[in-house]
Amino acid sequence: MQNTNLAYDSKVEGEIIVTQADAVINWIRKHSVWPMPMGLACCAIELMAAGASRFDISRFGMEVMRFSPRQADCMIVAGTVTYKMAEVVRRIYEQMAEPKWVVAMGACASTGGMYRSYATMQGVDRIIPVDVYVSGCPPRPEALLDAMIKLQDKIGRERSARNLTARNHQPAQTAALAGAGKES
Numbered sequence: 001m002q003n004t005n006l007a008y009d010s011k012v013e014g015e016i017i018v019t020q021a022d023a024v025i026n027w028i029r030k031h032s033v034w035p036m037p038m039g040l041a042c043c044a045i046e047l048m049a050a051g052a053s054r055f056d057i058s059r060f061g062m063e064v065m066r067f068s069p070r071q072a073d074c075m076i077v078a079g080t081v082t083y084k085m086a087e088v089v090r091r092i093y094e095q096m097a098e099p100k101w102v103v104a105m106g107a108c109a110s111t112g113g114m115y116r117s118y119a120t121m122q123g124v125d126r127i128i129p130v131d132v133y134v135s136g137c138p139p140r141p142e143a144l145l146d147a148m149i150k151l152q153d154k155i156g157r158e159r160s161a162r163n164l165t166a167r168n169h170q171p172a173q174t175a176a177l178a179g180a181g182k183e184s
């Protein structure tokens with residue numbers, strides 16, 4: 001009788017799964033994101049809510065918030081990035097090991113938000129590469145979870161096997177830091 005099973009069947013496959021390296025690596029990575037909570041202002045409260053029981057970010061395997069860059073692979077920038085903090089944000093990002101991703105949470109982290117002032121960086125993507133932007137002031141925890149799911153989709157499409165030797169991320173920009181204080 002013809003086997004119509006589409007799923008893995010140990011009796012047929014002999015306990016061997018044939019797949020692509022990218023599929024395995026990406027599957028592991030997307031379900032084990034360890035965030036670095038870069039809470040800089042009010043958006044961080046919504047980030048905390050996303051980790052609490054009502055929204056429960058652990059449903060997506062992301063509850064292991066890490067405050068050490070050695071142990072994190074996804075920086076969630078939640079709040080206003082001032083020039084005073086920009087160098088710190090970038091240094092922590094650079095201390096994170098590859099592969100790593102960045103989520104800009106909220107209007108301030110994405111664009112500077114309402115703060116068009118000499119003290120506020122007009123988007124954290126001026127100093128580090130951002131993978132997903134979250135709109136809103138503040139975005140609700142559901143919006144952050146939606147962004148994290150989009151990040152999972154993005155990780156799932158990466159050419160990870162090829163990137164094991166040459167990471168694809170663009171080098172962080174330096175011009176914004178050099179221009180600190182020149183915003184009008």
Ligand code: SF4
Nearest residue numbers: 042043106108137138
């Ligand atoms: S986007 Fe709104 S809630 Fe978030 S840090 Fe800026 S001002 Fe605060």
